Every structure is written in C-alpha cells, then in structure tokens.
Amino acid sequence: MPHDDKPTDYTQPVAYDSQGRPLYAHPPRQPAPEAPAASPQPQQQFVHVTRAVEPSDPEMSPEATKRHEDSVKKYPALNLSKHEYIISEVRRHPIGLFGIVAAGSFVGLLIVFGLSAYPALVPTGSPPLDAVLFPAFLLFLLVVLMTYIFAWVYINNKFFLTNESVIQEIQTSLFAHNEQTVSLANIEDASYSQTGLIQAIFNYGSIRLSTEGDETTYRFHYVTNPKRQIAILNNAVEAFKNGRPID
Numbered sequence: 045m046p047h048d049d050k051p052t053d054y055t056q057p058v059a060y061d062s063q064g065r066p067l068y069a070h071p072p073r074q075p076a077p078e079a080p081a082a083s084p085q086p087q088q089q090f091v092h093v094t095r096a097v098e099p100s101d102p103e104m105s106p107e108a109t110k111r112h113e114d115s116v117k118k119y120p121a122l123n124l125s126k127h128e129y130i131i132s133e134v135r136r137h138p139i140g141l142f143g144i145v146a147a148g149s150f151v152g153l154l155i156v157f158g159l160s161a162y163p164a165l166v167p168t169g170s171p172p173l174d175a176v177l178f179p180a181f182l183l184f185l186l187v188v189l190m191t192y193i194f195a196w197v198y199i200n201n202k203f204f205l206t207n208e209s210v211i212q213e214i215q216t217s218l219f220a221h222n223e224q225t226v227s228l229a230n231i232e233d234a235s236y237s238q239t240g241l242i243q244a245i246f247n248y249g250s251i252r253l254s255t256e257g258d259e260t261t262y263r264f265h266y267v268t269n270p271k272r273q274i275a276i277l278n279n280a281v282e283a284f285k286n287g288r289p290i291d
Contacts, residue, residue, distance in 0.1 A: 108207075108289075115206075122204065122211060123223070131280060131290060134203035134273055136266040137248035141195055148191025155184045193218055203251070203264045205277055207290045210253065212264060226262060228284040230255045234277050236270035251277075 104112070104127055111129035115122075119130060158165075159180050162173050200215040210231070214222040231253055238249035249270040253262040267273055283290045 105289075119204070123225075124206065125208060128206045128208045131205045131207060132273070132276055134205070134251075134264070134267055136198060136201055137246065137268045139242075139246050139248060140198055140266045144191060144194045144198060148187055148194075151187045152184055155180055155187070201264075203267070203273075205273075205280060207280065208284065210262075210277070212262060224262060226253060226255060228281045231277075231281050232256045234274055234281065236267070236274045238270065 108127065108129065112124070112127060115128070115130040116124060122130075124130075159173070159177070162176065197215050197217060200213065200221075202213040204211040204213070209228055210226045212224040212226075214224065216222070233252075233254045235252050236249050237252065238244055238247075243249050248266055248268050251264045251267050251270055251273060254260070255262075280290050282288075
C-alpha cells in the first residue's frame with residue numbers, strides 16, 4: 045500500500061468514544077535535548093616551599109665587615125644594624141661655643157669686679173668683704189658649671205651618616221637626649237644653606253633633609269663645611285637607592 049506522506053492534523057478528531065466525544069491524536073514526544081557535558085574543573089595544585097628557620101644574612105665584604113666592627117667600637121652608643129657602618133661624623137662648628145663662653149665669662153668677670161669694688165661701693169656698717177666672699181665664690185662656681193653644661197649640650201648634638209641611614213643625636217639639656225634615624229631610602233631631598241657674612245667667612249651653615257610620604261623635615265644647624273657634607277650625603281643616598289657600594 046502506498047504510504048501517505050501527508051502530515052497528521054492533530055487538531056481534527058481521529059475517532060469518537062461511546063458517548064460521542066471526539067478523540068484526538070497527540071504528537072509523539074520529542075526526546076529532551078541532552079545537556080552539554082560539563083567542562084572538567086581544573087584541579088588545585090599545591091606547591092610546598094621549604095623555608096629556613098632564620099633568613100640568611102647578605103654577604104658582606106671583608107672591608108665592610110671591618111668598617112662595621114670599627115664603627116661599633118668607636119660609637120657604642122649608636123644603634124647600628126649588623127651591616128651598618130659610619131661613613132662620616134658631622135659635629136657642630138666651634139663658633140657656636142663663642143656665645144656660650146662669652147656669656148659665662150662676662151658674668152664671671154662681673155662677680156670678680158664686684159668683689160674688688162665691694163669696699164668702695166658698700167657703705168660702712170654693711171657686711172664686711174669676708175662675709176660675702178664665700179657666697180660670691182659659690183656663685184662664680186655656678187656660672188662656670190652652667191657654662192660647661194651649655195657647652196657640653198652644644199657639642200653633643202651630632203650628625204652621623206652611615207651606609208644605610210642618617211642618625212641625628214639631639215641633646216637639648218643635661219638629661220634630655222633624643223635620637224632620630226632616617227633611612228637613606230626615604231630621603232627625597234637634601235640641601236644646605238649659608239646665611240650672612242659670618243657663616244660664609246667661617247664656612248658653616250645648616251643642613252635640611254626632607255623625607256617621602258609624611259613630608260617630615262629634619263634640620264641640623266652649625267654644620268662645618270655644609271656644602272661638602274651635602275655632597276657626601278647625596279652620593280650615599282644615590283648609591284644606596286641604586287644598589288651600589290658606598291665609599
């Protein structure tokens with residue numbers, strides 16, 4: 045028998061039941077499309093790295109080791125790292141002592157002059173010279189002691205340049221001491237200034253350092269030959285940042 049290729053009309057009834065209700069044919073159910081195969085998930089890989097208990101220190105040349113040992117012996121009060129050594133020590137110019145010594149000498153001379161003129165200046169009936177000698181002597185010793193303390197405080201303000209940092213020793217009084225340390229990597233600008241004829245004649249001035257980030261400024265006054273000290277400092281900063289050895 046010939047096959048009828050005409051598509052089936054599923055909207056028309058194909059038969060009727062016993063009660064006369066139409067019966068319809070249903071299209072064949074299409075198989076559900078297969079879900080695409082899931083791509084395989086990459087497996088996590090774990091790398092185990094063996095780490096030493098203590099990191100090894102960088103190697104130092106014999107010359108650098110010797111300079112570090114010499115610096116520790118010469119400056120035991122400084123907190124130097126294992127590989128740090130002093131390149132230069134900057135002290136205040138002696139001219140700053142002139143005002144301290146001059147003021148102390150002036151007061152001391154006033155005491156001596158007052159004792160020598162005491163009989164002529166003090167009227168009769170006042171305490172005799174012998175009675176004021178001991179208090180005047182104590183006052184004179186106090187002036188000498190204060191002059192020495194001011195000079196000692198002035199001298200103990202120092203500035204150290206190392207192969208890793210700049211260390212400033214700040215002495216503000218007999219019992220007030222402060223230490224500031226700035227890494228060479230953080231120094232953004234280093235400059236000096238000389239103001240006035242006296243500073244130019246005696247070749248002293250001020251050093252100014254500014255750091256990156258917090259924009260902190262450090263100053264050190266009465267520096268001898270500040271131009272040379274800034275040249276040494278800038279060379280050390282450039283060498284440190286470029287990984288070159290510092291002379």
